[in-house]
């Protein structure tokens with residue numbers, strides 16, 4: 199056996215403090231609750247977002263914008279004349295955030311646990327069948343290495359989501375007694391603002407960004423530019439400590455923001471807002 203083969207073989211075998219055998223552990227806490235709750239929330243949000251962003255419009259055209267509110271799944275909105283009806287505008291942009299989240303270091307840990315039991319929890323035995331898998335050394339999981347490039351791309355829709363805040367806070371003339379376009383502080387606008395703030399926190403707390411800013415430097419204090427990078431790296435490290443919470447909070451708010459717009463379009467709810475003439 200070659201050295202490389204021996205290393206790969208060793209990597210494929212589960213090691214560490216976990217006992218061998220699926221689910222065997224010395225842990226006495228209720229370790230199974232956390233992955234089960236995460237699996238439910240993740241499956242519900244990801245399933246709904248995929249349906250809404252990619253399949254809803256081609257199957258049952260409903261509309262994804264209402265009076266200045268554009269669902270975050272469709273931003274930036276890319277449409278053209280004679281666009282095929284089977285093609286949702288969401289699909290043209292969603293591949294970026296979907297790829298970004300799917301390859302996220304935190305989400306990988308989470309969904310490897312709750313979908314693949316790899317391992318099911320810290321110090322909990324995993325299925326012995328995993329010994330046969332190359333995991334991130336082969337397709338399809340080797341594509342996880344694209345995360346850094348998806349990080350760069352993720353800032354494109356994020357920028358547009360910030361721009362979408364402007365029309366969300368502008369009331370068109372004639373709305374609620376506003377004579378000229380005025381200021382509108384509505385539930386939708388506030389939801390959009392919270393959502394884009396959390397998405398920004400999620401992106402800025404990314405492990406890859408932290409490495410990009412502060413990694414591969416031997417001396418932080420040697421030059422002015424490196425000192426600036428060190429300061430930035432410290433700020434990103436502060437955000438990075440809560441990366442898991444940014445990930446879950448932003449996933450939930452982006453889901454809520456889309457549901458809110460859909461309910462407005464369907465006439466199920468009305469937007470509660472305070473209007474000001476400017």
Ligand code: FES
Nearest residue numbers: 302303304404405
């Ligand atoms: S590690 Fe989670 S977004 Fe980059």
